[in-house]
Structure formats: structure tokens, C-alpha cells
Amino acid sequence: MPELPEVETVRRGLAPTMEGAVVEKMELGRPDLRFPFPQGFSELVEGKRIISLGRRAKYLLIELEGGLTIISHLGMSGSFRIESPLEVETPGDFHHPRSKDGKHDHVIFYLRGAQGAARVIYNDPRRFGFMHLVDRSNIDLYPAFVGLGPEPTGNALSADYLASRFGGKSQPLKSTLLDQKVIAGLGNIYVCEALWRAHLSPLRAAGTLVTKTGKPKAQLVELTQKIRDVITDAIAAGGSSLRDHIQTDGTLGYFQHSFSAYDRQGHACRTPECGGTIERIVQAGRSTFFCAACQK
Known part of the structure; x- marks a missing residue:
């Protein structure tokens, strides 16, 4: 299961494409991953601008305008990839490549940002990952975040x-x-x-x-x-x-x-x-x- 540095790597890789972009459409390939998607998930996300991408422990935070935040966990086999009309950003040779099989593409964000259109695709063969949608003002009450200690790179760790x-x-x-x-x-x-x-x-x-x-x-x-x-x-x-x-x-x-x-x-x-x-x-x-x- 990816640890904190892996999730931070994903956050940094996604940020240039996702931050500031508008989610024109959100496509769900199934009703659930590890847990069911939030009721009305696509409708609540579509039309919103992505303010920023953050991270808490091993969770990716996609902050939307309007006060909502998508909390995403990669589970055992989850991964994101970025596709634009000109290229698919998956260069290189891989010893253990992540799945790119379309049947495991469970969430697709159709984005429009400063650099034009792009798709960010969440692929998860084992479906141990998940996405939840929470009110940002209450994010500290999210069950996985209650009582969490300080981040290992933050000033609070001494x-x-x-x-x-x-x-x-x-x-x-x-x-x-x-x-x-x-x-x-x-x-x-x-x-x-x-x-x-x-x-x-x-x-x-x-x-x-x-x-x-x-x-x-x-x-x-x-x-x-x-x-x-x-x-x-x-x-x-x-x-x-x-x-x-x-x-x-x-x-x-x-x-x-x-x-x-x-x-x-x-x-x-x-x-x-x-x-x-x-x-x-x-x-x-x-x-x-x-x-x-x-x-x-």
C-alpha cells in the first residue's frame, strides 16, 4: 500500500493539471470502489473549480470551490494518470507498471484549465481505494483524521x-x-x-x-x-x-x-x-x- 511519500508524489504530479481547472464532467464506471461513492457524487463535483490539491497522512485531498473536498485513498493498486488530446503522460519503461486497462478506469475527471482540456483517470484493479466527499469546514471530523498525530515533516513533530x-x-x-x-x-x-x-x-x-x-x-x-x-x-x-x-x-x-x-x-x-x-x-x-x- 502506498505510503506518505508515494501519496505526496502523486499530489505533486497531479497538481499542475488539476489545480485551477474546472471539472466539466465526472464519469463513474461503477457505483463503488472499496466503499460506495457519495450519493450524487458526479453532480456535486461537476462545474466546480479545483482550488488546490493537498494531503493528510496517506490521503489525497482535492479541494473544490464551494467548500467541498474529495478525500481519496489509493488502496493497494489505485493510481492516477493524466491524458490530454496530444499525449498520454505515461513515458518510460516499467518493471512493475500500473494498470492502464480501461476496464479498471473507475473515475474520470474531464477538466478544462489554462492549458486546455485534459482527463485525469483513476484506475484501480483491486478496488481497495476509495473517494469520499466532505464539507471542508468539518474535515477534522472525518473518521480517519480524528486524533491523527502530526505530520512527520511538519514543525509539530519534535x-x-x-x-x-x-x-x-x-x-x-x-x-x-x-x-x-x-x-x-x-x-x-x-x-x-x-x-x-x-x-x-x-x-x-x-x-x-x-x-x-x-x-x-x-x-x-x-x-x-x-x-x-x-x-x-x-x-x-x-x-x-x-x-x-x-x-x-x-x-x-x-x-x-x-x-x-x-x-x-x-x-x-x-x-x-x-x-x-x-x-x-x-x-x-x-x-x-x-x-x-x-x-x-
Whole structure:
């Protein structure tokens, strides 16, 4: 399932075509995806100008004039592509290409913007993605957003904040970081990478990174920065491109080729002079990759 950097890559890829454009027509190929589409979905969207594209955690936000916002989740296999009368923006050769089979084109936005007409098509073979329509003034009440923690790249994420959430916790560090109420949008891949960069064991109790007076230890300060760094690096590289994820213009992100822990079971640890080997364990049903030699 795409993680935060992948969704941010999609947002940035769609923005030049969608922002400022008017939805002249919206075509639904079926009544539902993972969930039914909102009642009167097309009628409520058609004729509206797209003000901006945003993101909250792993959700894409399409903000419309008139106060409505489309909340979109890509699920396991969802993707957007952009088509104009002159070209289909899917250049390149792909190791694991996303579906372009028309029978899986479930939502089509017919747009008219400053550069003319274009179609933005949502394709989803497995149909685990979804689109909801909410009043923007109440967006914080959307069930998935209630109680969400700060974004991993925002100013609200600090060592002091994490100390306030970690204090007294015997829960493993990996599980604590995956809690969306602690940090929004931080997923399995990038937790593994951040912990490797910070040389911290995923099995370590979260509370051990906080002093008795509730202050962050130096290791927690370092971890906070590594979380920021790994997400920033992934966004800059265009997402991890796990399995068949591609950018909206069809190109693959390449951060997956620089993973240091995730999915590297049996490979030598890349920490200089470590000499250890990346191991795989299962925590709460999720694969965890780490080096027991240098992650303590």
C-alpha cells in the first residue's frame, strides 16, 4: 500500500493539471470502489473549480470551490494518470507498471484549465481505494483524521513531543511509531529505515528514550531527525515505488534502490564497520527489518 511519500508524489504530479481547472464532467464506471461513492457524487463535483490539491497522512485531498473536498485513498493498486488530446503522460519503461486497462478506469475527471482540456483517470484493479466527499469546514471530523498525530515533516513533530507520547511506554518502539495517533502517515517501510539510521532496535521499549523527568534523551532527538530525513529523502526521490507503484506521469521513483534495512533480509548491514546482517522478524503481523548488531 502506498505510503506518505508515494501519496505526496502523486499530489505533486497531479497538481499542475488539476489545480485551477474546472471539472466539466465526472464519469463513474461503477457505483463503488472499496466503499460506495457519495450519493450524487458526479453532480456535486461537476462545474466546480479545483482550488488546490493537498494531503493528510496517506490521503489525497482535492479541494473544490464551494467548500467541498474529495478525500481519496489509493488502496493497494489505485493510481492516477493524466491524458490530454496530444499525449498520454505515461513515458518510460516499467518493471512493475500500473494498470492502464480501461476496464479498471473507475473515475474520470474531464477538466478544462489554462492549458486546455485534459482527463485525469483513476484506475484501480483491486478496488481497495476509495473517494469520499466532505464539507471542508468539518474535515477534522472525518473518521480517519480524528486524533491523527502530526505530520512527520511538519514543525509539530519534535523530540519533546515524542517524549510526551513515549514516556512510560513499554510498547516496542516500532509499534509505537506505527501508531497514527502518534505520527500521521508514517508507515512500515520508513519506520524500518528511520530506526536503522538512528541505530535503534525496533524491539526496544519506547519509554527507554525518555528521562525520568519526561525529557527526550539524545537518542530520541536523533530519531526525530532521522524520521524527518528519511521521509524528505523519499519524497525527493519520488516515493519508494514498491511493487507496481508509479508516479502520475508514469515514471518510477527510485528511493527503493537505496533502502538500507527494508526488504534486505540476509544482506550485509550498510553501517560502516558494523559487520552485521539485516534480519527479518514479525511484529504485530508486520515484517520488520533491522540489524541486531548495530541497532540497540
